[in-house]
Amino acid sequence: SAVISQKPSRDICQRGTSLTIQCQVDSQVTMMFWYRQQPGQSLTLIATANQGSEATYESGFVIDKFPISRPNLTFSTLTVSNMSPEDSSIYLCSALLSDRALNEKLFFGSGTQLSVL
């Protein structure tokens, strides 16, 4: 299966600052997604990163807080803006990848552990 690389793997940031997380897939993919995983919680979808158009955000997430770029079929970024301690989470990039039988399955990057002081 393809490799999804995410960086940084972790960061400690001051409140009020912004952090941009990068996600690179080693093959072209149609669908990329960003998830948040708060401490001790499950995964919550932030948005679908659409290539060449604005991301589609889930309820409770807005573009001003989580701007997303998707300049091509292999790369996306998520920015966490004006951070507060409540933004401390793991942020996960994911993509739909096809297996040998052309079934699309959701795979994840290794995540970015964000701590906001």
Place this chain on the structure above:
Amino acid sequence: GESVGLHLPTLSVQEGDNSIINCAYSNSASDYFIWYKQESGKGPQFIIDIRSNMDKRQGQRVTVLLNKTVKHLSLQIAATQPGDSAVYFCAENPPGTYKYIFGTGTRLKVLA
């Protein structure tokens, strides 16, 4: 450090025993399901999947069972090993969408 799984339900099993992890899904129309394993400091790793036209699927040491009547999914791990210690999530894919809905997760602890 581990921030995943601090408040999740925990299943403790002896090494060598079989593990059964359960999941209740939300949408009766969901037609595709995946089990993921998440180790500390890593992203979720695909384990096994099943479509709604099946009720059982087997992989290497793992079996997924699907009961659509009660919207229940289970993951069975045979001869559990220390390397199986992780948090396990089920995810459902409702029809007509690329989105996945994740369950609450279960932390599996393998006791030596």
